[in-house]
Amino acid sequence: MRTLQKIISRYMYQVAGILVAAMLVIVLYIDITNEQELARESAMRTFMQMEQVLEENQKELEEIREEYKETSLHNAEVIARLIESDPNVVDSVQELRKIAASVEVDEIHIFDTTGRIVAGTHPEYYDYTFDSGEQMMFFKPMLEDKSLKLVQDIMPNTAEGKQMQYSALWSSSGEFIVQVGMAPVNVIKVTEKNRLSYIFSLFRVNPEINYYAIDAESGKIVGSADLESVGRSITEIGLTFDDITNKKMGFEAMVNGQHSFCVFKKIGSNYIGRVVSSRNLYRRLPAIMLMVFVCLLVSALFLANAVIRYMNKYVVDEIHDVNKKLKAIANGKLDETVDIQNSIEFAELSKYINAMVKSLLDNNKKMSYVLSKTNLYIGVYEYNKHMEKVRFTDYMPRLFSLDKEEMERLSSDIGAFREFIDKIRENPMADEMGVYKVGEQYIRLEEIRDGNEIFGVAVDATTEIMRLKKTEAERDIDLLTGLYNRRGLDIQLADLSGTPEKLGYCGMIMIDADGLKEINDTYGHEAGDIYLKKLAELIYGFGTKSSIASRQGGDEFVLFLYDYESEEALQKTIEILADRQDHSSVKLGEDLEVPLGFSFGYCLAKEETDYQRLFKEADQKMYKNKLERKKNMA
Numbered sequence: 015m016r017t018l019q020k021i022i023s024r025y026m027y028q029v030a031g032i033l034v035a036a037m038l039v040i041v042l043y044i045d046i047t048n049e050q051e052l053a054r055e056s057a058m059r060t061f062m063q064m065e066q067v068l069e070e071n072q073k074e075l076e077e078i079r080e081e082y083k084e085t086s087l088h089n090a091e092v093i094a095r096l097i098e099s100d101p102n103v104v105d106s107v108q109e110l111r112k113i114a115a116s117v118e119v120d121e122i123h124i125f126d127t128t129g130r131i132v133a134g135t136h137p138e139y140y141d142y143t144f145d146s147g148e149q150m151m152f153f154k155p156m157l158e159d160k161s162l163k164l165v166q167d168i169m170p171n172t173a174e175g176k177q178m179q180y181s182a183l184w185s186s187s188g189e190f191i192v193q194v195g196m197a198p199v200n201v202i203k204v205t206e207k208n209r210l211s212y213i214f215s216l217f218r219v220n221p222e223i224n225y226y227a228i229d230a231e232s233g234k235i236v237g238s239a240d241l242e243s244v245g246r247s248i249t250e251i252g253l254t255f256d257d258i259t260n261k262k263m264g265f266e267a268m269v270n271g272q273h274s275f276c277v278f279k280k281i282g283s284n285y286i287g288r289v290v291s292s293r294n295l296y297r298r299l300p301a302i303m304l305m306v307f308v309c310l311l312v313s314a315l316f317l318a319n320a321v322i323r324y325m326n327k328y329v330v331d332e333i334h335d336v337n338k339k340l341k342a343i344a345n346g347k348l349d350e351t352v353d354i355q356n357s358i359e360f361a362e363l364s365k366y367i368n369a370m371v372k373s374l375l376d377n378n379k380k381m382s383y384v385l386s387k388t389n390l391y392i393g394v395y396e397y398n399k400h401m402e403k404v405r406f407t408d409y410m411p412r413l414f415s416l417d418k419e420e421m422e423r424l425s426s427d428i429g430a431f432r433e434f435i436d437k438i439r440e441n442p443m444a445d446e447m448g449v450y451k452v453g454e455q456y457i458r459l460e461e462i463r464d465g466n467e468i469f470g471v472a473v474d475a476t477t478e479i480m481r482l483k484k485t486e487a488e489r490d491i492d493l494l495t496g497l498y499n500r501r502g503l504d505i506q507l508a509d510l511s512g513t514p515e516k517l518g519y520c521g522m523i524m525i526d527a528d529g530l531k532e533i534n535d536t537y538g539h540e541a542g543d544i545y546l547k548k549l550a551e552l553i554y555g556f557g558t559k560s561s562i563a564s565r566q567g568g569d570e571f572v573l574f575l576y577d578y579e580s581e582e583a584l585q586k587t588i589e590i591l592a593d594r595q596d597h598s599s600v601k602l603g604e605d606l607e608v609p610l611g612f613s614f615g616y617c618l619a620k621e622e623t624d625y626q627r628l629f630k631e632a633d634q635k636m637y638k639n640k641l642e643r644k645k646n647m648a
Contacts, residue, residue: 017330018329018330018333019322019326019330022322022325022326022329022330023322026318026321026322027318029318030314030315030317030318031314033310033314034307034310034311034314037306037310038303038306038307038310041302041303041306042299042303045296045299045302045303046296046299049295049296049298049299050264050275050295053264053275053277053288053290053295054263054264054277056288057264057277057279057288058277058279060225060288061279061281061286061288064281064286082179082196083165083181085196086119086165086179086180086181086194086196087163087165087181087183089117089118089119089181089194089196090163090181090182090183090192090193090194091183092117093113093114093117093119093122093192093194094183094184094185094186094192095186096113097124097185097190097192098185098186098187104124104132104133105133107134107135107137110122110133110134110135111135114135114194117194118196119194119195119196120178120195120196120197121134121135121136121139121178121180121193121194121195121196122134122135122192122193122194122195123135123136123139123142123192123193123194123195124190124191124192124193125144125182125190125191125192125193126190126191127157127188127189127190127191128143128157129143129144129145129153129154129156129157129191130142130143131143132190142172144157146172147172148172149166149169149170149171149172149180150172152164152166152180153166153180153182153191153193156182156183156184156191160184160188161184162183162184163181163182163183164181164182164183165179165180165181166179166180166181167179171195176197177197178195178196178197179195179196179197180193180194180195180196181193181194181196182194222290222291222293222294223288223289223290223291223294224238224240224269224288224289225237225238225286225287225288225289226238226243226248226251226253226286226287226289227284227285227286227287228248228253228258228278228284228285228286228287229283229284230280230283230284230285231283233247233248233249233255234246234247234248235247235248235251236284237284240270243270251269251270252267252268252269252270252271253267253269253276253287254267257276258276258278258285258287259285263277264276264277266292269289272291272292272293273291273292273293274289274290274291274292274295275289275290275292275295276288276289276290328356328357332354332356332357332360335354336352336354336360336363336364336367339351339352339367340352340367350371351364351368351371352364352367352368391409391412391413391473391474392407392409392471392472392473392474393406393407393409393410393412393413393414393471393472393473394406394407394410394469394470394471394472395407395410395431395469395470395472396467396468396469396470397428397431397468398465398466398467398468401428403425403426403428404424404425404426404428404431405425406421406425410472413455413457413472413474414434414438414452414457414472415452415453415455435459435461435470438450438452438457438459439459443456443479446479446482448460449475449479454476455474455476456474456475456476456478456479456480457472457473457474457475458472458473458474458475459471459472489501489502490502490505492564492565494543494546494547494550494565495546495547495550495565496550496554497550497553497554497563497564497565497571498562498563498564498565499564499565499566499567500564500566500567502564503562503564503566503572503574506562507562507574507625510576510623511623514621514622514623515621516576516577517576517577517620517621517622517623518559518576518577518578518579518620518621519576519578519579519580519581519583519584519618519619519620520574520575520576520577520578520584520618520619520620520621520622521574521575521576521578521584521587521588521616521617521618521619522572522574522616522617522619522625522628522629522631522632523572523573523574523575523588523591523614523615523616523632524570524571524572524614524615524616524629524632524633524635524636525549525553525570525571525572525573525612525613525614525636526569526570526571526612526613526614526636526637526640527545527546527549527569527570527571527611527612528611528612528613528640528643529611530542530545530546530568530569533545533602533608537602537603537606541602541603544600544601544602545600545602545608545610546565546569548598548600548610549571549600549610549612550563550565550571552594552598552610553571553573553591556573556575556587556591557575557587558578558583558587559575559576559577559578559583559587560575560576560577561573561574561575561576562574562576571612572629573591573614575587575588581618581620584618585618588616591614592614595611595612595613595614598610611643613636613637613639613640613643614636614639615631615632615633615634615635615636615637615638615639616632616635617631617632617635
């Protein structure tokens with residue numbers, strides 16, 4: 015068992031450990047919350063900057079597109095005037111290409127008044143008409159309205175599917191249409207700058223931070239700093255649309271196999287998200303938690319040791335002093351007193367201990383007085399290994415028939431007294447726990463052991479045991495015949511069942527007294543009792559080996575023979591009984607003697623404990639024998 019000092023120390027260290035663990039959990043929760051809040055704020059700032067960049071790029075794109083349109087129309091007008099000033103250039107592809115190079119256009123196409131290409135820098139386009147494709151049909155309205163000047167948006171051309179921007183107008187003479195095509199290099203550059211993936215790449219300084227643009231309708235990734243994710247479904251990378259739309263303050267998810275913290279905001283028709291891996295988000299936490307742990311641990315240990323030292327000085331040490339006093343009292347030194355006054359609690363404890371010792375002394379005196387005034391022979395003794403003498407009451411010598419000198423010798427030597435008690439225990443009474451035979455007396459002896467303390471009580475149980483023996487005899491013995499009654503027979507047979515090897519060859523004999531009713535009717539019931547007693551004398555102790563005789567009630571008897579070495583020996587014993595069946599008599603008075611008649615049946619077995627079978631077979635044979643005897647008498 016642990017000492018109080020160790021218990022207090024362990025408890026304080028456990029409390030300190032629990033407090034440190036609780037504080038670490040709280041600090042960890044706060045730090046995680048703070049890191050997530052910082053990530054949220056950073057995401058919102060980034061989203062705001064992205065909106066600004068998108069807005070500026072869109073504005074720049076619109077300006078460049080307008081400038082491109084104006085330039086394209088202007089170039090078409092210049093080329094139309096050059097052709098009108100020198101119509102022969104239409105017949106030379108090389109001349110047209112020189113003009114295209116001089117005005118910085120990529121393609122020149124000359125359409126006739128029917129909308130068919132008849133000349134240009136690219137002969138492969140000759141004979142194309144405004145009906146040759148969706149891209150060319152854009153200019154078909156010019157055939158009906160010569161005042162139109164059209165600039166087409168950037169789109170793939172009909173012949174090669176190449177991104178181009180075309181513009182067209184009628185010559186001032188109205189004889190042909192000039193269409194110029196320009197590769198929208200600057201427009202494409204600015205458009206690329208306005209793509210989300212490009213913008214994400216500008217903001218992705220940390221490879222542990224990724225950005226995603228997700229279409230609000232389809233749930234597809236339309237832009238990402240991770241180009242491999244573009245075009246994939248959000249579920250493929252570990253996101254759910256429910257989290258994106260409902261968890262405005264951010265959420266944690268496994269994105270591309272990495273535990274991450276995600277923040278999304280709807281910008282236009284897309285949800286823009288900033289995804290930070292937990293490894294990067296909480297990278298400072300281990301160092302912070304280690305520092306906090308060390309500080310908390312040092313503080314907790316200092317406080318715990320301070321409390322332990324105080325408890326040891328003012329509680330544990332004083333309890334040790336009290337225990338020393340109590341040990342002396344427990345060892346029999348009842349004149350010991352306790353006096354500790356350094357606190358109210360210990361002062362009260364000292365007072366109550368002293369009062370308890372005084373009460374014990376008073377109780378011992380009262381018990382000795384009460385026991386000496388009763389008519390019951392009760393003796394009480396107590397001792398322990400620390401005591402010099404055995405304490406006992408006045409009736410102890412009388413119970414054990416000891417003279418004064420002998421009792422004085424035993425009380426002054428605990429070892430001798432112990433030997434005396436052990437010697438008494440060598441004669442226990444069967445079936446009675448704690449009862450021992452001492453001479454002609456029966457003593458009930460009980461001891462209570464509490465460590466080294468032994469408290470014993472001795473009571474004269476002679477009268478009780480004699481009464482019990484008489485009761486048991488009356489319970490199991492038939493009072494008329496002195497044989498076992500039905501219950502007594504069952505008990506005896508049950509005892510034999512535990513050791514079937516003792517049965518050997520055995521026989522169950524059922525006996526019925528013949529003519530008992532006639533004896534009672536003719537000579538009276540007293541004569542009938544004499545008749546039954548004589549039959550009981552006949553079967554009691556019958557046989558050469560072991561036997562049990564019982565009266566079952568009325569005129570029925572049972573004789574159980576056992577422990578025979580062979581069936582022949584058992585059969586000879588039964589033959590002797592059969593001989594006495596017809597050659598026995600009983601004197602009912604001085605001048606009155608009548609035959610002692612009885613019928614019997616038997617069942618033989620070897621080491622068999624199925625008594626009910628034996629009873630049944632013997633009973634059947636007994637009644638058969640009874641009928642035969644009646645026939646013979648008739």
